Amino acid sequence: MKCVYCGTEFEPSRSNQKYCSRDCYCDATRLMQNAKRSQRLRQNPELRRQLNRKYKLARKERQKADQKRPIKESVCYMCGKKFIPHFKNEHFCSDDCRFDSPLYRDIANFDLWRAL
Numbered sequence: 001m002k003c004v005y006c007g008t009e010f011e012p013s014r015s016n017q018k019y020c021s022r023d024c025y026c027d028a029t030r031l032m033q034n035a036k037r038s039q040r041l042r043q044n045p046e047l048r049r050q051l052n053r054k055y056k057l058a059r060k061e062r063q064k065a066d067q068k069r070p071i072k073e074s075v076c077y078m079c080g081k082k083f084i085p086h087f088k089n090e091h092f093c094s095d096d097c098r099f100d101s102p103l104y105r106d107i108a109n110f111d112l113w114r115a116l
């Protein structure tokens with residue numbers, strides 16, 4: 001069985017298991033939620049404006065907090081390069097690698113959408 005997110009081979013402990021690890025599951029879920037949300041936002045410009053304002057404030061707060069925290073490097077699942085993650089459990093160094101991942105290749109696959 002191949003993890004639908006990072007492509008790693010693994011032994012599923014349940015027949016419907018799609019991810020090699022909880023990390024992959026969380027990451028994939030978040031990506032799917034983001035995709036669903038941006039779809040919704042595209043249809044609602046007013047909500048988008050409100051959220052943008054909120055995000056800007058939240059980002060400033062996070063940047064302040066980040067300066068105090070030591071930066072931990074991650075290793076990219078696709079190319080193996082070390083990189084500084086922008087959020088917890090980020091697995092890809094760049095959008096290029098992210099779009100090369102099995103999850104993105106299958107993003108049009110509705111079975112996967114339903115599974116989340």
Ligand SMILES: [Zn+2]
Binds near residue numbers: 003004006007008024
């Ligand atoms: Zn995985």
Ligand SMILES: [Zn+2]
Binds near residue numbers: 076077078093097
């Ligand atoms: Zn990479």
